[in-house]
Amino acid sequence: MNNISAIIERAKDGTYCVYCEKEIFSGAGTTIEEAKQDMLNQMRFYKETAIKEGFKYPAFLDGEYEIVYSIDSLSLLKYYVGAGILSLAGMEKISGINQKQLWSYLHGTKPRKAQARRLDSGFRTLCEDLNSIFA
DSSP, X not given: OEEEEEEEEEOTTSOEEEEXXXXXXXXXXXXXXXHHHHHHHHHHHHHHHHHHHTOOOOGGGGSOEEEEEEEOHHHHHHHHHHTTSSOXXXXXXXXXXXXXXXXXXXXXXXXXXXXXXXXXXXXHHHHHHHHHHTO
């Protein structure tokens, strides 16, 4: 099975885009799930059109493949806090970054590398805790 790497990013207008690192496919939507589905639809449409028109398309589309998604911590923060799933207070507890600073990240300030690492570490810790529940 082929693994296709794709990156999820949040745009300045609040929408999300997904794009493959080494392929030509991408998608967009108001949520992460919409963006993923849009990219899958584009992949299917591209293959169907290529077959109909008689031109080449990536060979992996004929077999089994899995898309492996990655997202940066700032986009993840905006998604979960914006959706009301996580709070700034909760994010402060898992990242060690105060709520005022987190709020500024949500509204356009780019975190320094050290702060971005703290945010990454907080999300990793949260993931490890959640994974341990279902192990």
